[in-house]
Amino acid sequence: MxxxxxxxxxxxxxxxxxxxxxxxxxxxxxxxxxxxxxxxxxxxxxxxxxxxxxxxxxSLDVRAVRIGVVQESESASAQSLAAAFAGTRYLDVTFAHDRREVADQVVSGDLRGFVVIPQDFEQRLADRGTRPLVQIIADGSQPNTANYVTNYAQGVVQTWRGGLDGETPRAAVTMEPRYWFNAELExxxxxxxxxxxxxxxxxxxxxxxxxxxxxxxxxxxxxxxxxxxxxxxxxxxxxxxxxxxxxxxxxxxxxxxxxxxxxxxxxxxxxxxxxxxxxxxxxxxxxxxxxxxxxxxxxxxxxxxxxxxxxxxxxxxxxxxxxxxxxxxxxxxxxxxxxxxxxxxxxxxxxxxxxxxxxxxxxxxxxxxxxxxxxxxxxxxxxxx
Incomplete structure (x- = not known):
């Protein structure tokens, strides 16, 4: 023991x-x-x-998104709006005169959407908002990118329209966004x-x-x-x-x-x-x-x-x-x-x-x-x- x-x-x-x-x-x-x-x-x-x-x-940053701009109207206003799309660094624009030229590229994935500036663009512009100025078509297979294309294209059109004839868009309240911790949104x-x-x-x-x-x-x-x-x-x-x-x-x-x-x-x-x-x-x-x-x-x-x-x-x-x-x-x-x-x-x-x-x-x-x-x-x- x-x-x-x-x-x-x-x-x-x-x-x-x-x-x-x-x-x-x-x-x-x-x-x-x-x-x-x-x-x-x-x-x-x-x-x-x-x-x-x-x-x-x-990368989750959305930059230089490839879109098409179909310019069916040759008027000066239509050319000015097309130039506004080309002038932004957030979009990589491909120009065309017929929507069939860019539709196939959206199907193949080469473009994420396209904007159509219609033939009666001048008439729509004169109607002062009774009809949409442009048509925006986006690739819904990537929802986030589609929302980005739609929202940014609408912003380009609104900014361009507000600047016509030297006018500046007016708002009752001016909003200035600030992003904490990552101001560049990288x-x-x-x-x-x-x-x-x-x-x-x-x-x-x-x-x-x-x-x-x-x-x-x-x-x-x-x-x-x-x-x-x-x-x-x-x-x-x-x-x-x-x-x-x-x-x-x-x-x-x-x-x-x-x-x-x-x-x-x-x-x-x-x-x-x-x-x-x-x-x-x-x-x-x-x-x-x-x-x-x-x-x-x-x-x-x-x-x-x-x-x-x-x-x-x-x-x-x-x-x-x-x-x-x-x-x-x-x-x-x-x-x-x-x-x-x-x-x-x-x-x-x-x-x-x-x-x-x-x-x-x-x-x-x-x-x-x-x-x-x-x-x-x-x-x-x-x-x-």
Whole structure:
């Protein structure tokens, strides 16, 4: 009995948290990560590629939209209106004299719509608004662009008509719009901070799930679990190197955003690092949970893609407004850590250190992260047993 009790006591002592064992595990995992080219590519090359794509290839700005202007009337007024369409930098105008010349281009997608200046344009102009001056046809297969073409074409016509005979359009109230945080309305300034959240999700969730699942496949994880190290030491030792990689990737992505892509960082670097470090907790915890449950690289990659990357991309507010989503989808977004991180990143980059926004987001990310780690620790204990 004494011998058995002594063995159990020795085992418990061996399983206590030991900083030296933890450092040895961290050092071993760091060496393994540095020797893995795929890990380095995901941590350092992928952020550059994603930021380049979201800065230059993906844009929500509507500029130089290709439209046609069919000038059926040759009158001086019709030519003046056609010149007004040609003079704006927001439209790329193709001129024609027959609507059949541009209709086929709208069908093929070469043009997004066209404006018809009819033959009786002078008569319509003399009627003072009893009949529409022009006809506007837009490609409804892209609703946002169609609305833009319609509204901007109407604005060009109204501005041109108001300036006839030296007249200026008068309004009882003069409105001067002001846009806070992004005065130029550049989509890049909203997309690049959100892209950092996508990068952190890939590094934290997908990379961790793949690396740990690979160890389960190779059988090396069982060898680590059989050592005197506690479950907490093993989990922390596995995740700390990837936490450091994620923070380095954040610093690199921030430098690119500010110095290369011209996105302002109006908040402090300390606040940005605190937000990133907190987001890494649920990201790493989710990746660890996936690998502990699946223990298979292929399955871990698929689950990480559908439960980590896609929700962060589609449901975090990165590309699509959460308020415009259906109520059931909006409810789901509350459980996605990237929702809070994207909101915080846009705030720290474009507005500054607004702690009334940061604190609730930090608490939410921390709570989700703790839940993931508790589930991962429980799954790892079951695997050990």
């Amino acid at each position: 004494n011998g058995a009790g002594g063995s159990r006591t020795d085992l418990q002592a061996m399983r206590r948290f030991d900083p030296k064992r933890l450092w040895a595990l961290v050092f071993k995992e760091s060496l393994q990560a540095m020797r893995d080219p795929s890990t380095l590519l995901i941590a350092f090359a992928l952020p550059v590629v994603l930021l380049l794509l979201f800065s230059y290839a993906v 989509s890049r300034r909203a997309l690049v901070p959100g892209a950092i959240a996508i990068v952190m999700t890939i590094i934290g969730t997908m990379l961790t799930a793949l690396v740990v699942a690979r160890e389960w496949e190779r059988g090396t994880m069982e060898a680590v679990l059989s050592t005197p190290a506690s479950v907490a030491e093993i989990l922390i030792g596995k995740l700390l190197p990837y936490f450091a990689l994620g923070m380095l990737a954040t610093l690199g992505a921030t430098a690119l955003a500010v110095f290369v892509f011209g996105v302002p960082l109006r908040g402090s670097l300390a606040a940005l690092l605190l937000l990133s470090a907190t987001f890494m907790v649920p990201a790493l915890g989710q990746g660890l949970l996936i690998s502990s449950v699946t223990r298979n690289q292929f399955l871990a990659a698929q689950i990480a893609l559908f439960s980590g990357f896609l929700p962060a991309f589609m449901l975090s507010g990165f590309l699509y407004e959460i308020d415009a989503m259906p109520a059931p989808i909006r409810a789901i977004t509350w459980a996605i850590p990237a929702r809070y991180f994207v909101s915080s990143l846009k705030t720290v980059f474009l507005a500054g250190d607004i702690w009334a926004v940061f604190v609730p987001n930090l608490l939410a990310m921390g709570a989700i992260g703790v839940l993931f780690f508790l589930l991962a620790k429980r799954a790892t204990r079951k695997n050990l047993e």
